[in-house]
Amino acid sequence: MSVNKKFWLSHGCSICWTVLAIYLSLSWVIDLGEIVTLPVALFVIGGIAYVPGYLNAFLVISLIFDRQPKFKDPWPEIPVSILIACRNEAENIANTLRYVQQQDYPHPIHVVIVDNGSTDGTTEAALEAASTFNLGIQVIHEERPGKFNALNTGISHVTTDLVITLDADTLLHRSAVRYLVARMISSPDEVCAVAGSILVRNSRENLLTRIQEWDYFLGIASIKRLQGLYQGTLVAQGAYSLYKTNAVKDVGGWPDAIGEDIVLTWNFLQQGWKVYFEPLAVAFTDAPPKMTHFIKQRSRWARGMVEALKQTKPWQQPQIYTKYLTGVNLVMPYMDITYTFCWLPGLVLALLGFYWIVGPMTLFVLPLTLISYSILYRYQKRVFNELDLRVRKNARGFIFFVLCYQMIMAPVSVWGYIQEVFKLQRIWK
Structure with a gap:
């Protein structure tokens, strides 16, 4: 069944459900x-x-129809860089790099770390870890505050056609990079980004993290599957996604927004690019264990959505x-x-x-x-x-x-x- 038929059939079933x-x-x-x-x-x-x-109803019916296409090559050997923008991540960066080093990707991975004004020895910790794990890294300093500044400075130093952005507290499954790149090269040329699947690592910490585990596992992953089915994943999240380097540069990089990854993704879509989602490309992050941190994070996501709506109107998108x-x-x-x-x-x-x-x-x-x-x-x-x-x-x-x-x-x-x-x-x- 074509994507178009799935789209309209899911709408028809959802309308019938709503009428009932x-x-x-x-x-x-x-x-x-x-x-x-x-x-x-x-x-x-x-x-x-x-x-x-x-x-x-539209979500559930669409996912029943969803069939992820097979990889053309599950073991790609294409050069790829990982871009990590971090601020005061001395406690986390070594472990993150250790998981990068353990990837089963058959080609060497170059890591670009942008230290965004850290005061806790993040750079020193990264260099020490890179030496321990025999990992090639490049450390760049960007003193202007804001993640968008750090990412834009970092991508100017990326020399590969593909780049993965990764948060300094996010740990990659051993096949994460391979599956992201495999999905990209298995996709049409107009696909410029592939969002990875992020799950919760610290779900045993307290009840709040236990609840968030199910949100990531069922809620967020399912919505991304729906959006990926219709070729328009709305957030290639900066915490863990793969981009075509030139596509990022062509739309002006990450914007000055609290939801910089949301606005960037919508800019892609407005330019006629497509964004996919790969459920097998898994990474694990720490969910906020305190209610105050949770409120800051999720209110920031909601605010980022409004920023994207103000900058890129839905009716300006080229595809239905x-x-x-x-x-x-x-x-x-x-x-x-x-x-x-x-x-x-x-x-x-x-x-x-x-x-x-x-x-x-x-x-x-x-x-x-x-x-x-x-x-x-x-x-x-x-x-x-x-x-x-x-x-x-x-x-x-x-x-x-x-x-x-x-x-x-x-x-x-x-x-x-x-x-x-x-x-x-x-x-x-």
């Missing part, structure tokens, strides 16, 4: 409308039920798939706002016996959620088996992920939107 949901919820709309007026009721229920239900995928982000603030200011208060009212917004009918969402996650889990488990990895047992984290995660994420995202609206200070990390 509207029919089943008419009494809910009428009852709430008697309290807050019918337009307000439709606005609220649309944001917490209809639109999320449609998008979730990317018009749709970027356009979905226009309704994300709507869903987060209605969830934060309507669903959460409605939950409190339900506990007090007032089932105006949240009631027994909403419990039907749980079985549907579990069915969709089981479909996503089966695919991810197959990926792990191919990589000789084991899915950790994390039942407690999964329960809290299903029941509580959106209660945390929606308000945090709203805070990110507020930061962008009022132009609050931007912080890299």
Whole structure:
């Protein structure tokens, strides 16, 4: 089945599901409308039920159709560089380089490290590790603050056609580089970037990291698979992605934005390039273990999405798939706002016996959620088996992920939107 047929068939099934949901919820709309007026009721229920239900149905159906093409050459021997922009990463950089040295990639990998004003001996730690692991590295200093400055300075020193950006606290699976490059050379010429799959390493640290493990494993990876299927992965994340060096330079490099990787990716798409995702190219990162750090990270992601929308409008995208995928982000603030200011208060009212917004009918969402996650889990488990990895047992984290995660994420995202609206200070990390 062609990608175009998958796209429209998934839309058709999702629309049918939404129509059924509207029919089943008419009494809910009428009852709430008697309290807050019918337009307000439709606005609220649309944001917490209809639109999320449609998008979730589109995701699940599309992934059922998804079949990742085989590699033309699973053992490519093309020169590639790894670009690491870091600031005060003396504790992490040696371990990151050790995993780079252990790659099963058949060609030597050149590493370019950009020290962005570190004060903790990051450069010294990197040089010592490179000597220990017999790894060829080049260290560059960039004193201007901002990750975009560090990355742009670094790529000017890259001499290979392909470059991987990697965060200093991200550890590569032994086949990570090989699978990224294999996907790139197996793709059409208009593909300029391949996003890798990032998973959580420190999930045993506390409940918050256990919850995030499932978000990365099921949520983020599945959304990237969906976007990759339609040739428009929306974020070739700077933490771990492969780029064509000239493509980055042609669009002016990384922009001055808190979501520099998001804006860069959308610039690619606007120029007619395509961005893929490779689920077998896995790296592991530490998820924020503290709520304050989690809020900073996820609000920064939400703010970066708004930055991308302001700079590159969805209707300016040249392909119908990317018009749709970027356009979905226009309704994300709507869903987060209605969830934060309507669903959460409605939950409190339900506990007090007032089932105006949240009631027994909403419990039907749980079985549907579990069915969709089981479909996503089966695919991810197959990926792990191919990589000789084991899915950790994390039942407690999964329960809290299903029941509580959106209660945390929606308000945090709203805070990110507020930061962008009022132009609050931007912080890299």
